Amino acid sequence: MGHNKKLFTYGIGLVMLALLTLEGCNKPEDPKPACSNCSEDDGTISGVYAPVDYVLILPGWMPSPNIPEDNLLTEAGVALGRQLFYDPILSADSSQSCSSCHIQSLAFTDGEQVSTGIRGLTGRRNAMSLVNLGYNARGFFWDGRSLSLEEQALDPIEDHLEMDNTWEEVEKDLRAHPEYPQRFRSAFGIDNKDQLTRDLVVKAIAQFERTLISYQSRYDNVIWERQGFPTDSEQRGIELFFIEENQSVAHPGCSHCHFNPHFTDHGFKNNGLDSVASLEAFSDLGRGGANNNIFDNGKFRVPSLRNVALTAPYMHDGRFNTLEEVLESYALGGHGVINEDPNIRPFLLSERDKQDLLNFLHMLTDSSFIDNPAFSNPFE
Numbered sequence: 142m143g144h145n146k147k148l149f150t151y152g153i154g155l156v157m158l159a160l161l162t163l164e165g166c167n168k169p170e171d172p173k174p175a176c177s178n179c180s181e182d183d184g185t186i187s188g189v190y191a192p193v194d195y196v197l198i199l200p201g202w203m204p205s206p207n208i209p210e211d212n213l214l215t216e217a218g219v220a221l222g223r224q225l226f227y228d229p230i231l232s233a234d235s236s237q238s239c240s241s242c243h244i245q246s247l248a249f250t251d252g253e254q255v256s257t258g259i260r261g262l263t264g265r266r267n268a269m270s271l272v273n274l275g276y277n278a279r280g281f282f283w284d285g286r287s288l289s290l291e292e293q294a295l296d297p298i299e300d301h302l303e304m305d306n307t308w309e310e311v312e313k314d315l316r317a318h319p320e321y322p323q324r325f326r327s328a329f330g331i332d333n334k335d336q337l338t339r340d341l342v343v344k345a346i347a348q349f350e351r352t353l354i355s356y357q358s359r360y361d362n363v364i365w366e367r368q369g370f371p372t373d374s375e376q377r378g379i380e381l382f383f384i385e386e387n388q389s390v391a392h393p394g395c396s397h398c399h400f401n402p403h404f405t406d407h408g409f410k411n412n413g414l415d416s417v418a419s420l421e422a423f424s425d426l427g428r429g430g431a432n433n434n435i436f437d438n439g440k441f442r443v444p445s446l447r448n449v450a451l452t453a454p455y456m457h458d459g460r461f462n463t464l465e466e467v468l469e470s471y472a473l474g475g476h477g478v479i480n481e482d483p484n485i486r487p488f489l490l491s492e493r494d495k496q497d498l499l500n501f502l503h504m505l506t507d508s509s510f511i512d513n514p515a516f517s518n519p520f521e
Contacts, residue, residue, distance in 0.1 A: 184334040206275025217328040222349030232304035242268040248448035254459030258303040267459035275351035279407040286431040290347035308339040360504035378501025392488045404446035413475020413485035
């Protein structure tokens, strides 16, 4: 009997253990604590989206820039683009921003022959000025390979000679940022972090860049606004620069390619820099390398001369350190390469001519542009 009692007790214990185990398995999990900010957990971005048009205030003689219908300027979009332009978060190691190679005081160039990226590697072309880019409808970069400002802004991020990042990482970093998702909602109306994409990043940067308009140089004030007069030297420089075909001066004039009001025709020209045996022999094919047209080899964008006194060194490869060197090169008249622009021909350039032209070019410096707080670093 004692033996049976022990067995009975043991059996009861096994049954109770099984029941307890079963109960533990079937016990519901503790409910998750209430989410205090579920918008961060599921990617939802809440808040007001009420875009306000960004109004460009321009004088009557200055045309409006080209603004695509799918990326109209808004106050929130321009402000976001400005912040992204100056934010090193876009580079792989957060050490460089767009502004590293485009400095406001240098008319958004960097003063270097060629720019240096985050790995210490140098590119092969000079950083172009960003002045009045919104008026260009013929392709961007020295070779015109990007058709829009939005498309242009895609390249530097993934170029290993520049920011050396990936767009996937940029999108990830911006989505995780404490401020950017809300700012993208304010600018573009997105309601989830997944909608914060590279397309919106470059749209914002392009909006900011379209506001970088220079139109208040001394030349503009004298010629367009009728405020004051040029000096005698400046007037002679103007006449040399804008020389007309019927004038009896042995000088081809510069305004064939650099004309009012932007001082560029936005085209691509071989301006006689290099002596090559054939069109295939250019060390940098320029436009031809982008469109595979051999007759465009050695052609590069005609840059705007607005603020040109601030943008040394000059040419696509930064080969000339001074404007004096540029004028002397043009006076030599090129090398007779078959696709040189017909206006590249030798002419006499006296010391007085040179100084007059230089004084005129300095008239194109726009201090209000390089000092405009709306274009400055918002982090400073």
